[in-house]
Amino acid sequence: MRIGVIDSGVGGLTVAHEIMRQLPQEPLMYFGDTARCPYGPRPAEEVRTFTMQMIAHLAQQRMKALVIACNTATAVVLREISQVAPIPIIGVIDPGARTAIKETKSGVIGVIGTEGTIRSGAYEQALKRINPNVKVYSLACPELAPFVEAGISNEREAYEIAQRSLSSFKGVPIDTLILGCTHYPLLSKYIRAVIGEQVKLISSAEETARELSVVLDYKGLLASQNQPAVPLQHKFFVSGNSTVMEQIARTFLNAPLDLEQVNLANQTVCTLPWTNS
Amino acid sequence: MRIGVIDSGVGGLTVAHEIMRQLPQEPLMYFGDTARCPYGPRPAEEVRTFTMQMIAHLAQQRMKALVIACNTATAVVLREISQVAPIPIIGVIDPGARTAIKETKSGVIGVIGTEGTIRSGAYEQALKRINPNVKVYSLACPELAPFVEAGISNEREAYEIAQRSLSSFKGVPIDTLILGCTHYPLLSKYIRAVIGEQVKLISSAEETARELSVVLDYKGLLASQNQPAVPLQHKFFVSGNSTVMEQIARTFLNAPLDLEQVNLANQTVCTLPWTNS
Numbered sequence: 380m381r382i383g384v385i386d387s388g389v390g391g392l393t394v395a396h397e398i399m400r401q402l403p404q405e406p407l408m409y410f411g412d413t414a415r416c417p418y419g420p421r422p423a424e425e426v427r428t429f430t431m432q433m434i435a436h437l438a439q440q441r442m443k444a445l446v447i448a449c450n451t452a453t454a455v456v457l458r459e460i461s462q463v464a465p466i467p468i469i470g471v472i473d474p475g476a477r478t479a480i481k482e483t484k485s486g487v488i489g490v491i492g493t494e495g496t497i498r499s500g501a502y503e504q505a506l507k508r509i510n511p512n513v514k515v516y517s518l519a520c521p522e523l524a525p526f527v528e529a530g531i532s533n534e535r536e537a538y539e540i541a542q543r544s545l546s547s548f549k550g551v552p553i554d555t556l557i558l559g560c561t562h563y564p565l566l567s568k569y570i571r572a573v574i575g576e577q578v579k580l581i582s583s584a585e586e587t588a589r590e591l592s593v594v595l596d597y598k599g600l601l602a603s604q605n606q607p608a609v610p611l612q613h614k615f616f617v618s619g620n621s622t623v624m625e626q627i628a629r630t631f632l633n634a635p636l637d638l639e640q641v642n643l644a645n646q647t648v649c650t651l652p653w654t655n656s
Numbered sequence: 657m658r659i660g661v662i663d664s665g666v667g668g669l670t671v672a673h674e675i676m677r678q679l680p681q682e683p684l685m686y687f688g689d690t691a692r693c694p695y696g697p698r699p700a701e702e703v704r705t706f707t708m709q710m711i712a713h714l715a716q717q718r719m720k721a722l723v724i725a726c727n728t729a730t731a732v733v734l735r736e737i738s739q740v741a742p743i744p745i746i747g748v749i750d751p752g753a754r755t756a757i758k759e760t761k762s763g764v765i766g767v768i769g770t771e772g773t774i775r776s777g778a779y780e781q782a783l784k785r786i787n788p789n790v791k792v793y794s795l796a797c798p799e800l801a802p803f804v805e806a807g808i809s810n811e812r813e814a815y816e817i818a819q820r821s822l823s824s825f826k827g828v829p830i831d832t833l834i835l836g837c838t839h840y841p842l843l844s845k846y847i848r849a850v851i852g853e854q855v856k857l858i859s860s861a862e863e864t865a866r867e868l869s870v871v872l873d874y875k876g877l878l879a880s881q882n883q884p885a886v887p888l889q890h891k892f893f894v895s896g897n898s899t900v901m902e903q904i905a906r907t908f909l910n911a912p913l914d915l916e917q918v919n920l921a922n923q924t925v926c927t928l929p930w931t932n933s
Contacts, residue, residue, distance in 0.1 A: 401754075402787070403788075404788070477869050477873075481862055509678070509873075509878065510680055597874070
């Protein structure tokens with residue numbers, strides 16, 4: 380059975396890539412809602428509807444776990460879905476929060492994300508729930524995700540956007556910065572240059588893949604053939620433009636890209652496949 | 657309810673310390689079998705009996721999860737206990753293996769541990785089960801754990817022992833080294849000096865605490881008061897000498913040390929409290 384991965388667009392590919400790397404025996408199916416990306420500035424109810432539509436599509440296939448590889452969608456729907464789904468649901472917020480708690484020495488943690496993610500306060504809640512003693516500085520960076528979705532074409536522009544976005548962190552004594560949007564690892568070079576070498580950057584991507592591995596393991600759901608892994612055929616769905624998706628996906632796939640376009644806009648699915656309603 | 661942590665001696669305090677740091681709301685009880693340490697060179701059946709005795713003692717109190725903070729004991733009893741226990745059982749081998757898989761770029765991983773751990777092949781199995789493509793070099797270092805249990809008194813000697821123990825890794829192209837014994841993080845300075853800066857050291861301690869956090873979270877077992885954590889009163893048990901235990905434990909406790917000596921040698925418990933036999 381496949382692991383489902385959903386995102387507002389291409390950002391979640393950083394998570395998918397890490398899952399492929401850390402769990403090379405697990406076939407994936409990825410849905411990127413490229414027609415309606417970004418989710419960051421949208422109202423929560425809209426994000427909820429769009430996310431449910433993607434999940435409903437993937438649930439038509441057999442799926443043993445679902446990764447919500449979008450911080451905005453995780454902030455809005457994770458708790459609700461976890462309560463009804465018969466399969467493990469992994470968001471990107473708890474893994475990042477847990478790792479930041481492991482990494483910080485000073486206990487002062489920064490979080491950057493979309494407006495939706497930062498507005499929800501989801502990272503602050505996740506951090507304080509595990510360790511109420513940490514101090515959290517959150518900052519919305521609305522320019523960053525759309526810039527990645529457009530394809531990072533200009534290095535200089537990337538650096539300037541990072542600098543502009545992070546300017547209010549100047550003088551704030553964080554020792555750990557959570558990249559609270561799955562697009563941001565694709566900009567980590569520029570974020571690193573602005574924020575300095577002394578701050579540890581936490582990528583949700585790596586940590587979510589690791590946490591997925593823990594959960595699958597404790598649930599007895601790991602694929603284990605105990606033989607050298609062969610390249611798997613992963614499946615990709617997009618709701619709109621597929622150009623940037625193809626660009627990024629090809630760079631980490633050894634196999635031909637199996638990509639399908641699905642129109643979600645006409646779907647009226649607003650409840651989960653697992654609920655009885 | 658407390659989290660139980662058991663070890664052959666003081667090595668598991670590195671794990672306990674990390675749990676206290678990453679999960680400051682969770683009270684612990686720690687059992688160090690200092691009368692019969694080290695476990696490394698002992699036959700598996702003996703390690704099994706000793707471990708069961710410690711678990712039986714802790715199970716008399718209420719315990720919501722158990723961490724087997726000793727690689728040798730994890731290698732011998734983890735699977736057996738996980739199958740019968742009604743609470744989550746966390747070993748130190750899977751967390752280290754999973755993190756090494758996350759960290760390695762070359763896919764060539766080194767493991768050092770006691771004779772018992774290395775002989776069991778437990779790390780190699782854990783690594784290959786998750787990613788069959790990794791290459792693993794294992795090395796028993798029988799001198800290291802007893803040296804820590806004796807109290808690290810001499811820096812020069814520590815460096816020489818590390819150098820002697822790791823000499824056969826010369827020329828082996830690992831980029832990641834698993835410290836496959838909970839005593840080893842206490843020697844990481846010397847191991848780092850011998851093995852070089854370019855090799856990433858994986859401490860089971862940090863990673864086990866993080867994995868415990870994931871498992872408690874997914875099982876809904878996290879203590880969450882959502883208020884600044886007060887220093888907790890942790891409990892410590894030893895079966896023999898408590899000098900080194902007191903030395904190490906005091907350095908990371910803000911509260912008086914609550915330590916009790918328990919004679920395990922007379923106990924005939926060889927089955928788990930959770931089995932029906």
